[in-house]
Amino acid sequence: MKKLSLLLAILLFVVTVTIAQQADTLTNRFNFHFQLTAINQSHPAFHAPYSGKNSLQPDAEQALSLTTTMFMGARLWKGASVYFNPEISGGRGFSSAVGVAGFPNGETFRIGNSAPALYLARLFYRQYIALGKEADTAIDNANQITELVPRKRITITAGKFAIADLFDNNSFSHDPRTQFMNWSLMSAGAWDYPANTRGYTDGLVLEYITPGWALRVGTVLVPTYANGPDFDYNYTKAHGEVAEIQKNFIFGKRKGTLRILGFRNVSKAANYREVINGYINHTDSLDVINGRKYGGVKYGFSINGEQELTNDLGFFFRGSWNDGQTATWAFTEIDRSGSIGLSLAGSSWHRPDDTFGIAAVINGISAEHRAYLAIGGYGFMIGDGRLNNYKTENILETYYSANVNKYLKLSLGYQFIQNPAYNGDRGPVNVFSVRAHVVI
Template identity: 55%
Template sequence: MALPAVAQVTPPGSTTPATPPNAASAQEPAHLPNPNDPGAPRKWSLHFQQTLISQWHNNLTTPYSGDYSLADRESAKLSFTSTLFIGRRLWQGAAVYFNPEVAGGSGLSGARGIAGFTNGETFRIGDPAPNLYLARLYLRQVFALGTATDVDLDDLNQVAGPTPRRYFAVNVGKFSTADFFDQNSYSHDPRTQFLNWSLMSAGGWDYAANTRGYTVGGVFEYVTPGFTARLASTLMPTEANGPTLDFHYGTAHAETVELTKVYHLRGRQGTIRALGFRNVAAMATYNTAIRLAQLTGEQPDVTLVRRAGHTKIGFGLNAEQEIAKNVGLFARVSYNDGKNETWAFTEIDHSASLGLVSTGDRWQRPDDRLGAALVVNGISPEHRAYLAAGGYGFIVGDGALNYGLEQIGEVYYSFALPTYHASISPDYQLVINPAYNRDRSGPVHVVALRLHVEF
C-alpha cells in the first residue's frame, strides 16, 4: 500500500535539542554508546536494519463483506524489510545518501480492510515476494548561517562531524517525505514504536509517495536552535497507490510546508509542529463517480472519472511533551478536504491521536519502551457516500457502509535484547468499526510480534 516510508533516523536538519538520555523517546532503538566516539568527524556512515513482524487477528462474524474488507478468517501474516544506509561526505556541508532496500511478505488481508492499518511495515511491500529496490538516493547541502556549531553523531543517513547550529539546507533526490516532516520522538517509526499507520504519521496527510513509500523532489530547510521551517516540492504517483512516479510536474505535484517550535514547560522540553499540504494529481471526485453510477446503474468507480488538475489540501498539528524524566506524551490532529479520492497514503480524511510512552527505567529496564495510544479516524461526507454506494478506494471498501468513526487502541512493549542492537516487541491493537463500518465492528483484536535488528 502507498504509505510513505519512515526512515528510523534522526530527522535531517533537526535542531530540536536532543532528548535527555533517560527520556521516553524511542526514535531509534536504545543501545549502548559507540565506544569509538560516534561524534568524531568521518567521511563515511554505514548502517543496517532488519525488521520482521508477524501479525494475527481473531475470527470475525460479519453480515457481509466486499473485495477490500478485512477477512473474517485468515492465517497469521509475516512481513520483513532490510535496509542498508550508506552515507558519504563530499565537500564542506555536503553529503550523499544511498539506501538499497529489500522488502517482502504481506499484511493481514493484503493490507486492506482497515484505514488505520495495523502494520506500518507493509506499506513498502507491493509484491509479497522479496524484492530489491532503491529506497533513497539524495544529496544534502548545508549552508552555515553563523559560526556556532553542534556535533552530528554517526547515525542512519547522518555522517558524524560538526554541523552549524543555524543553517539553510537543500535536499534533492529520492527520499520519503516523512523523513523530513511530521516527526515525533514518541510516535513515528513502526520499526521501533507504534505499528499502526495512523499513529506513525498524521492520518489526514495524504502525502506524496509511490507504492513503496518514496518520491522524488526537493526539501528546503531553515534551521535555528528553537525554530525550523521546511518546504518540499515532490512528485506524485501516476495513479492512486501506483508504483510509478509522474514526472509531468506541471500537472502532478505535491507541496508540503511545516513550522516547528521547541519550547519548555516547567523545565520539560516540548515541540509543536504545524503542517500544511497541497496535492495536485489526476484524482477523481467522489461526487462525480456517484453521479455517473446513478446514470449507468453500476456501482461507483473512481477510476472511470479521474481528471488531471484536481487537488487535495489539508493540515496537521503534531505535539510532543516530556512530562517526567522517563515519560513523554504526544498528540496529533489532521484534516484534508476529502472531496477527491485518496491518492497516496490511506483513506483517512480526518484523524486525532493521543498517546503516552515510558522507558523501563522505573523497573530497572532503562532501554525498554512501553507505549499506549488511542486514535480516531473519519472520512468526509462525500467519501462516506461513495463507500455506502458500493465504491472501492485502494485500502477500504465493504460494498456497503453503516458509517461510524474508526477507533483504534494500541499497546506495545519493546524489550531491548542483550546485544543492545536488537529488540523484540509484543504488540496489541483493538479496532472498532474497521473501514468506518459499524456492521463489521467486530471488534477486531490484532496481536503482533516484532523483531528489530540494527547496527
C-alpha cells in the same frame, strides 16, 4: 527498467564516493548501517455479516512482513553529503493490506506480490549552509555521517526519499520499526503524503532551522494512479507541496515541540461527488483509482505535539484534516484523524532502554467519501461493498519493546480496532504482534 534504474543508482553512488574520497581528507568520510525488521501479526476471527473485495477477511489470519535496508553515506565537501539506501521487502499484511484505514502494520505496503523484492528506497543529496558560527556534532547514524551541523542553518535535501523522513516527525510516535505500528500513528492520518506504493518519492525540501524553531517547505512527485508504483513526471500538472513550521519550547523545565503542517496535492485523483453522479447517470464507472484527467486537488493540515513529562515519560498528540472531496491518492483513506498517547522508558524497573507505549486514535471520513463507499465504491485500501452503518474507526494500540542488546530489540504489541473501514457492522478486531528489529 526498474533493475536498470537501480544499477544506475548504484553506479552513481560509487562515482560520488570516488569523488568524495579524492576531494576530502577528513577521517569520517563514509558510513554504513543496516536494519532488519520482521513483524508477525495475527488476528482471531471476528464478526462480519458481509465482506467486499477490500474487506479485512473475518476468518483468523496470520501475516509476516520483513524489510531490510542498507544505509550508506559519503561526505562530499564541508556540509555536503549523499546517502544511498537499497532496500528489500517481502511478506504481506492481513488480507493483502486492505480493510482498515488505520492499518495495523506500518511496514507493509499495498502491493500484490509478497515475494521479497529489491528496490531503491533513497538516493539523496544533503547540504548544510551555516548561518552562524555555533555548531553541534551530529553522531554517526543511519543517513547521518559524523559531522559538525550548524545550529542556525539552511538545509537542502534533493533526490529520492520519504517525505515523512523530513515532515511530521515525533519523538514518541513516528517509526513503526521501533514504536507504534499503526499507520495512523506513524504519521498524521489525514495527510495524504505523496509517495509511491512503497512510501518513497522524488523531490526537493528546503529547511530554515534555528535552535528555537524551524520552517520547512517541499515539493515532490505524486504517483500516476492511486497508490501506484510509478511517478507522474508531468510536474506542471501533478505534484505535491507541503510546508511545516516547528516551535521548540521549554514547559515546566521540560522540552516540548509543536509542529503545524499544511499540504496541497495536485494529481489525476477523481472527485467523489462527480464519480457518484456519473455512476448514477450511467455515464461513468465507480472508479477513483485510475484518474482520467488532471486537476484533482486535495489539501489539508495537521498539528503535532510532544512533551516530556518526566525523564522517562513522554506525551504526544496529533490532529489532522483534509477536504475529503478528492480521492485519496497515496497514503491511506482517512479524512479526519486524532491521536493521543504516552511513551514510558523502563528506568523505574531497571530497564532504561525498554519502552512501553499506549495510544488511541479516532479516524473518520468526509460525507462525500462516505457516500462513495455506501453506493458500493472501492478505494485502493477500503471498501466492503456497502456502508450502511458508518462509524468512526477507533483504534487502541499498546506495545512493549525490550532492548536485548545494542543490535536487537524485541517487541510485543496489541491493537484493538473498532469499526474497521468505518463499518459499524463489522468487527471489532483484535491484533497481536511480535516484532524483531536489528540494527548495525
